[in-house]
Amino acid sequence: MPASVKGAVELRRALRTYAPDLAKETQKEIKVAITPISKSAKGYVPDRGEVLSGWLPRQMSEGTFPTFNPSEVKSKIGFKTSPSKPNSRGFRSLAQVFNKSRAGSIYERMGKKSPDSRFVLNQDGKFRAPLKGKDRMQGRLLYRAYDENNGKAREGVLRAIATAGAKLNQRATVRG
């Protein structure tokens, strides 16, 4: 579960308007905090030799099942440091890490619902990567990296926001 904070979106907006240098600094700090997760997740992407040969890209591809191209999967693992739009429940995320490729998503969570499927068994037979995390946030790439980060990224993001708020208040007080 993400940490829920109050007033951070407004703070980011105020920073952009009244203290652009602080806004950039905050963004950099957030980036420093969450980059390790995406880097680790990219490191967990298996090479071509570690996935089933039939899953690799080929000239005559049958059907629409996404093939596993390691470089594509790595390129679509990343992070976002600006606030998102509100989701259906009214929450806006302040920082995100994501794994957006189809093959990457499959590799991330395959076997969670059907661990005995032929595909999963074959893949595990060739290269077994551990599922890490808890409950719904359990996976092989991003969730694993997030789990192994032990909340450092979250603390870093919150610290960056808190620091920016304090600095902004300090400036306002001094000038006012």
Add this chain to the structure above:
Amino acid sequence: MANVVIDIAAEFTGKKAFKQAETATDKMSKNVKKLAGTLGLAFSGQQILAFGKASIKAAAEDEKAQKQLALALKNVGLSRDAASSEDYIQRLQSEFGIVDDKLRPAYQTLAVATRDTQLAQQLLNLSLDISASTGKDLASVTSALSKAYLGNNTALSKLGVGISKADLKAGKFEDIVSQLETTFAGSATAAANTFQGSLDKLGVASANVQEIIGTGLIDALKGLGEDGSVDNLAVQMQAVATYTADVIRGIGVMISYIQTVSENINKIPGLKTLRDAINKVGIGNQALTILNRLGKESAATAAQTGDTAQALAHLAELQSRYAVATLKTNTKLTAEQLKQLKAARLKAALDKAALALNKGEEVFDMEKIQNEAALKSQTEALGKATTSSQVLQIANDTARLNVKKSIFALEDAMAAKDEAAIVAATKKLNADLGILGVLGMQNVKLVDIKTILDSLKPKDLINLMNLEAALASLGKINVATGGSTNVSSGAAPSMPSSLQPRPMGSGYLTKPRAFTNEELQYFEDASQYQFGGMLPAASTSGTSGNTIIVNTGVGDPNAIAEAIDQVLTDAAQRGTLRQYATP
């Protein structure tokens, strides 16, 4: 797409904002509606009646609440403060925009608990501040304060006013109140000065207006005769309401004028004197004073002759009569509406059927179908065309078909009497005719070219069709020169059908075959018939002779012989003469 996304930190912003916006909009619309209703804007007769009833009820309830408060104050020994308490409540409601219906019970609770008017008013002020600041309703805050005054601090601690349980338990009530007054000082005033507070004040004003009108209505209904119909009452009330609204607007305009003029009037001595004189005489106030006196006298009389319940009963009776009359009118209207609805449904069904029929006619319009088919075939032919002349011909045909199609469209439009469609179809037809004209000119040129090319084509030298004519001409020449013919007395042999020329495309080219006896006989007869008289007669000795003419001098025979010999020798050397006999 099933993306894997982890939100590191999030903020809840969405639904709360929506809810706040919804609440604010609802409150505002309710207050505006109340105000519009009170000032009699856009009222129908039925609404006027309903408003009148509501006003009477509001006035009655207000009167009841006043009496209850007075009774409660009397019971706790504060009857002498009843009038001042009522004034205090009226001041509060106009100052903070809170209706007296809420203030009276709150004040009553505190007064009963404290039995002290001054303290009750102090606590009510504090309750208003706490309520405005915390968002709790006034009733629960006053209840908590009154309980705290009596020694029960639980409710006060639950309010969340920033005082710990230990402090509440240890501290005196006066200290707690002092602390609360410090914490929430000015909250109610600040809230009243916001936009929402202004709307609340308007709402309170409208509620008061309703109560005042209701009081007047109670008196008016008591004097209404039995024969006075509700309709008339409603119409008159509507007229009065409209008139009142106009007067209110006029007052607003007048106030603005007065404000403008008052600033300058003191600077002009004559005008100032005149204004003072008018004020002293009181011409403008006289009419209002008379009306006011009449109203007061009427109110006093009404108070003597009856009560509110009687007026309400009278109104209920009148309303029931009005309802019966309205029901009858509505029933008539409903029957008429049913007829109209039935007719409209029938018309709609007929229109639908006519539309379907038109569609059916279009389906079976053979001319159109053929035209469309021809257009389609032209399109297919265009794909197969290889030369520009073919393309031009196809374009010509297509243009003609398009003209035909445009004519059909124009006919349809004329039948439908659709002006726009007729204009459009005419325009399209003209455009198609223009295209056809251009193509037609090119066609003429093409035909000319074709004629020229045909004239340049060589005639057939051997043609079965003209061969007979040629042979007949030769025969005539032969007869004229005295030659004989073997078949002059007989008819020309007839050609067998197998040798007759056939039309193109009917298997003209066939496998090679041997001539039949009939055909061979025909060839023999024909040769004799045509060439028999012309050919030299066959030598009976079996040899044939050739005459060679040698040009030489006359006289010396040897020279002639040598010349002949030389010619023959040369011929032999050339190979053209292989054998010759010496003379």
